[in-house]
Amino acid sequence: MVSGLRGGACIVRIGLTDQEVTQRIHQGQVNKLPQAPSRTIWEIMRANLFTSFNLLNAILAAVVFIAGSPKNALFVGVIIFNTFIGMFQELRAKATLEKLSVLNVSHVNVIRDGQEQSIVTEQIVMDDVMILNPGDKIAADAVVLEDSKFEVDESLLTGEADPINKQEGAEILSGSFVVAGSGYAKVTKVGSATYAAKLASEAKKFKRINSELQGAVNKLFKVIMWLVVPIGGMLIWTQLMFTHATWQDAAIAAVSGIVSMVPEGLVLLTSATFVVAIAKLAKHRTLVQELPATEVLARVDMLCLDKTGTITEGKLDLVDVKLLGHESKQQVDTMLAAVVHALPSMNPTQQAIRDRYQNAPDIEVKNKIPFSSDKKWSGAVFADKGAWVLGAPEMILMDEYKQVQQLVEQEAKQGRRVLLFVEVNEGALLQGEIREPRIVALLLIADRIREEAPDALRYFAEEGVSIKIISGDNPITVSAVAARAGVQGAENYVDARTLPDNVEDMTKVVDQYTVFGRVTPHQKKLLVQALQSQGHTVAMTGDGVNDVLALKEADCGIAMANGSDAAKAVSQLVLLTSDFGVLPKVVTEGRKIINNLEKVSVLFLSKTVYSILLSLIFSVLLMPYPIMPIHVTLIGGLMIGIPGFFLALSPNQDRVSAGFLKRVLSISIPNAIILAALTIIMFIYAHKTGHGIREARTLAVLVLGGTSLVVLARLARPFSPIKIGLVIAVSLLFTAAFLTKLGKEIFMLTSLSSIVPALLLILLSWPLLSLLNRLSAKLTKQA
Known part of the structure; x- marks a missing residue:
């Protein structure tokens, strides 16, 4: 008997036996991840040592020595020094990246022989049963088992920031995260067969940066x-x-x-x-992986940015609570704090509210209903305080949504997520239904703009560098966030699903828009190619596996340190503090x-x-x-x-x-x-x-x-x-x-x-x- 759910029911799970694990290891069905697409030590040494430049100078030096005048061969010292500078810098960058990878090694809980075990991700084998809880990184492609339900963040894979509901039988992909829910998943693909590994493998060939100098x-x-x-x-x-x-x-x-x-x-x-x-x-915590990267970024006239993690922090803020009922602000604050502290899971939206209301009031909780993406609301019943629900206005009010529709749409155009806070019939809520909702307040949630982003964007605008925002999110939301951050032309947005799927046609339309939403990984690469075909020198920022193809294609790839190993490996610059604001210093x-x-x-x-x-x-x-x-x-x-x-x-x-x-x-x-x-x-x-x-x-x-x-x-x-x-x-x-x-x-x-x-x-x-x-x-x- 193993407790696989924190705070949940005890479920009987046996998982794989030790014999079955050993058998799968012998068959090669282990989650051994392919190496990041960077050069080996030998490839770095060979590229710097064995050049026609070095060969010519070595021959000339040999001729001078044979002629009996070694002092005339002093020129070869310059060549040796230059060669070792190049090797030292590349080897240093490689060592830094590998250190980051070691620090990011993650563990996963699995069930084997009926016992819960914690193992590193590369020890997972096919058919392992993983135990997943909020905050866990999914280490291999898997299928959700019965009695399990998750909210999964797949933004590093797809660029889509909103959590996705995963129920029994649904596929979950390596590289994504559990943001809500708990349960079990059975591993279906490991190592190079996983979705993330396949996407990253397309960028495996090392590309030397294009330096005009x-x-x-x-x-x-x-x-x-x-x-x-x-x-x-x-x-x-x-x-x-x-x-x-x-x-x-x-x-x-x-x-x-x-x-x-x-x-x-x-x-x-x-x-x-x-x-x-x-x-x-390096003093600004920027790792330069190739010597000419600073030169290329200085030549850039087109900068492609991802929204999440670049101009936003990836976190949400509760920016306002608009009172719509008869309750006082103090009463509303108390009940909001009670509801958000009563809920078992913690998705980014709930976390934003909890950041405002950090202390839980002393109110007894009788029952609670956690958030799920199908119903899009959560709620709690309190002793002597009634039943309260927090969630999407249209899902709570249903036919009565017209009461707040204008207000909601007004705020949505500014890129804000709007939640409705209502008091409901207690008996119905205990049955999982909403009846007699009484509107109390609207909560306005916004992406947290990075503090340094507006100044950095202003710098690039003044220096004649055009900005394109490329995101997997809803284009309307991305447009509003970009406008708040100060991106010029942010009102010109498009849903990338309507764009052509070849470079020639993409080149004709790419200039019309500043913001591209719902963009797939391959479309990101296509957009970069289209901009380059117009003669632009393109830099691309990103952090996820979904950005790898575009980072590789760009003239200068810029990765965030908190992103995937594949993204960091194919980029020329890695921002070790994930601070977009250092880019002007790199350009300078x-x-x-x-x-x-x-x-x-x-x-x-x-x-x-x-x-x-x-x-x-x-x-x-x-x-x-x-x-x-x-x-x-x-x-x-x-x-x-x-x-x-x-x-x-x-x-x-x-x-x-x-x-x-x-x-x-x-x-x-x-x-x-x-x-x-x-x-x-x-x-x-x-x-x-x-x-x-x-x-x-x-x-x-x-x-x-x-x-x-x-x-x-x-x-x-x-x-x-x-x-x-x-x-x-x-x-x-x-x-x-x-x-x-x-x-x-x-x-x-x-x-x-x-x-x-x-x-x-x-x-x-x-x-x-x-x-x-x-x-x-x-x-x-x-x-």
Whole structure:
């Protein structure tokens, strides 16, 4: 004999025997859940280690080592550092998610061999009998057994917030919750066969985030890879055959040209800047699972939000009690408190009333009738206080509903749920019927808007980000809630059941509405695809299994920490406090990253372009290459890498616009032409006037580094004390490399007999850069 119902009758249940459990385990009929759709440790390591970028640099480093000049291989340190930054961040995010999953491990009560046992959800087997009570999470698909009745919240699966009545023979799905009622359910599907697992499995393939920054760098790298072989071959041939250099010197010169062409520092700086942003966002309890997620969110111009859990807390508030009878407010408050404390189950609506009336009055309860979704009311009979009923007005009053219909509909249009409180015939209520209802009050219940939601929505509206509310709830209710939260255009709503079922037709109508109600999981994905087909960059927030497909499809998926593991696994951002209000902070960080990196990218790509020009020109001139790999490290580190990092973290909240690569190249190419031209002039002059090759190279490095410093100063505008200090600091360090014995030794520099021509060329670079950049800007604007 087992008491499976708290406060209910004792029901004889045997459940499965130990032998039957063992048999099902051997048959694989266990509730072993499929792994969340995230990458394994090996997949993360492989994706970061084995890239064409790393392969190229590894080969170049090997060539330099074989040629006997290991100091010229210092450039490979940047590559190693960049690789480990990417791996560290992804592994950290994976560990955080797994920790969240462990903390969320749930238990379930089952009956086995006639005894109640508590087991973890993954130990459930087929045909287990689960004991379910209010607040329990349903761990596997099951069927409701006799003498059992539940109110089930399936919002994580369907998006529908209202509880659903489940009686004997009804199917209940894993991932849903019991909000009222108690009883038994027999497991019918386990593990990957459950509804939730099947829905989540559609999103199993890992999707890398679409980053314009990384995409632009990858495009450049592909072009550079095509140039590496012919230019490298030309350099080796000319250095070996026409400059009388040894094969070692020829190889090092070729490596120098190739390394200069590859913007490895830009890849590192991008990753490092993302990591700094991620560390800042961690203080706001935001987990960034992929480095470019902040960038993509900053580019978003369409934000799709779920109602429950995003703009609302998922809880209800009793906002008003309108007295319609002769009772005083105190009398009504007393009886409402008595009724709500007398009821055995606690659904969200009852909880909202109980939050207002926290203390139960000292009134004897003779009988009580719990709420159920078929009758939509609950009631209680009290000694010397009569019988009272609370519930849906139309179900209580039936034919007399007209008395309050206008009032009810008025409030419903504002998104409020309306309950009627009446006194009824005591004898009839004891029989489960309502007779002679006397109207006492109307209770107005509303979704609790998240405190931070209006400010966050206002921020996005001001920043030109359009909002779409996508929910499984009634569209009228969602529209009213969205309007209260401050969503612009919330009055434009539609029932998604009337929408087309293909992307092409959906694209034609998606702009007409702001609020979409009664949306299925597959429709959410369809809506995201339709918006993307119009050229929008789409972010999607969600917490349930029903959101997984859309989160996966969106350019940036944002999951709430209190949601399902599948939702968190496919998202790029996880809000660990489920606080929608942190998103503006993420956008601010993203904008700072993109706008500043766009400036800094000019430094890196100028180096790439001038290296290509130098390699081609010196191959044609049949002269020694003027720059060694160690010189590339010196100029790249001081004039580009170090200042670039600080510039990338400067305050910047300008809006982000498309066309990153075009804008950067329109500045980088003119810069590179001037840098290459002045370096060539200096080297040829030194070479033809009898200076040795080492001194000619030292002069070339001085001119190239000095003009790179001019480019840096121009990009640092508008100047601030920090930026001025930065330019002065790198100038001093660069000068130290030429004046100190250690600097000369490390960077293969020599003493100079004359530096006047070099200084004149450096001074000349500012007006030349100004002239050519103005010309480029005009041409770009005309194009």
